[in-house]
Amino acid sequence: MRDNELYFMRLEVPKELSDLIKRGLLSEAEELLKELIKGAEGDYRRRLEFELDRLRRWAIQYPYTELEAYEIASKKIRDLSREEFRELISSGCVDHITLDGDLRIYKRFLPNIMWLCPSLKDRSLEREDEGRVRAKEALSKRAREVMESRAEPLIFKFRAELILRALPKGERLRAWLPVPRVSALHPEVKIFSSSSEPYVSDEMHPQRTAYFELTASGSDDTVWIEYEVVSVPRRPMEEISDDLRELDGKPEAKHEEERIPHITFSEDLKHLVSSLTEGLDTLERARRIWDWVVENVRYTYVHDYALFDNISEFAFTKRRGDCGFQAILLITMLRLAGIPARWQSGWYANPIEWGMHDWAQFYIEPLGWVYADPSFGHPTEDWRKEFYFSGIEGFRLSFNSEICYPFDPPKESFRSDPVDSQVGEAEWDGGNIYYDMMDSKLHLLEVGRADIKWK
Known part of the structure; x- marks a missing residue:
């Protein structure tokens, strides 16, 4: 395969x-x-x-016309005129493309406006969501506890669902739901219930899933799985037990190589990495690369990963991208500097507010694999840049350790996301079931302290 x-x-x-x-x-x-x-x-x-x-x-x-997008934006930005909106489009603040001669606006253009043209934030009519404020407070508190060695591992119980919208009755459906991998981050993973008996791939599969087969009912069909997972925090530059290190394994040759098409070593990127790291030891090379990424690549949403030909090159040349783009660029640059690096992704599992998230790991002796989360490491708060260079708070759910890795069993049609695996995939004999024909949900059922030592 x-x-x-x-x-x-x-x-x-x-x-x-x-x-x-x-x-x-x-x-x-x-x-x-x-x-x-x-x-x-x-x-x-x-x-x-x-x-x-x-x-x-x-x-x-890119579902919106210019007028539709303007009507959305004018309700969220004070005193926004049609002329000013057109200027925002021309200046690149509004993500857009041309489709068969018609201007079309990206579906998540509104939050991107505020990141791409931050001067508009003062005119925003939206107040910060109260739940998000509490989630940030919980994250800051948790990070302090980790730094002070007061944070215990957590045990999460989740229910993941994939709802497939009505397909012809009697058709064979195939569905994959992500499942946490066993690793130093997750030394214990247990599946305890599901909609039917799935085939679950190996506990260390690079993109671990539970695979279901079912027959379409003619109305919406749902597959689900419930599992619990221990999530272990780690202080920056902390040595961990041999048992945990063993779960993460040793670096392989592939962790210093290109991975077509998204981890590639362009001449411009080689020149940048060389200029940043020449004459430095391994840790300082990693830190200089880390500093460059978190200081130079701003966070924005991006369209479907499948529509990009080279993610690291886009993040490098455009100096923007979401968590996955920043992690892939960081991995690419670390590998160029001779430092083993790899992908890690799943969900940020803050008990107050959770969502899909990607980050990275790099290998350094004598610590083994350590974490690097560039989108969380942006210096918006003083503690972030230092903490997320090798540390992690334990609000995590990780399914993947590699990009673009086939499922077990592999999907026959093209995947909705051929790079990552966070919400699930499905297909039928008519081909892939894309996001517009399915819904996904992740429910946090319970969270508590785990009875496990992590030092």
Whole structure:
């Protein structure tokens, strides 16, 4: 089995096709792709089929006309005129593309406006959500407890659900729900209930899942799984027990290599890493790279990962991206500096407010694998930059240790997210079941102190 969902991205498509897609002429691109696929075979055919699959996603990711987006924004930003909104589009503050000649606005353009053009924050009509304020307070409190060695491991109980919207009755459905991996972060994982008996991949599978097969009812169908997981915090630069270190394993050659298409060593990136790290020891090289990423790459939402050809290059050249983009760029730069680095992702499991999240690990002796969370490490609060360089608070749920890794069993159709695995995937004989045909939920059932030593 190939170990990379996007192995075929090493192959280039014809320039005529890539130009049509870049210009947003998707109808013409679709016609050309269908012709090209007729004569294509093997990996190249798979590459073209992926391009065809991606085309329909653009309209879902960019659903608004200029007027629709303006009407949304004018209710959230004080005294916003139509002319000013057009200027925001022209200046790059509003994420947009052209689809078959029509301007279309990104579905999450509104929060991105505030990050890309922070001067607008003073005119925001939205007050910070009370739950989010309490969640930030809980995180700060937890981080202090970890730093002061007063934080115990936590045990979480979750219920994950995948709701598949009505598909033809009698059709075979296949679904995958992420399951926590066993690691130093999660030394204990237990599945205790599910909608039916799933096949669960190995406890250390790089993208661990529970796999379900079912028959479509003709109305909405739901698969679910309940599990409990121990989550272990770690102080920055703290030595941990041999038992925990063993769960994380040793670095391999792949942890210093490229991983096409998203971890690639461009000449410009090589030059930057060299200029930052020349003559330094391993820890100082890692710290200089960490400082550069958290100080230079701002947080923004991004569209569907499947629509990007090279995530590390986008984050590097555009100096922006979400948690996953920042983690992938950090991993790429660490590997360029000769420091083993890898992916870790799942959910940020703050008991007050939880959500999908990605971060990284890097390897350094004598500590072994340590954590690095660049999007949480931005210096918005004094403690963050130092704490998240090798530390972690234990509000975590980790399913993955690699990007673009096939499930067990692998999906037959293209994945909705071929890079990461956080909410679940599904397919039927008609192909992939994309996000517009399913819903996912993660319920926190219980959280408490875990009876386990972590020093």
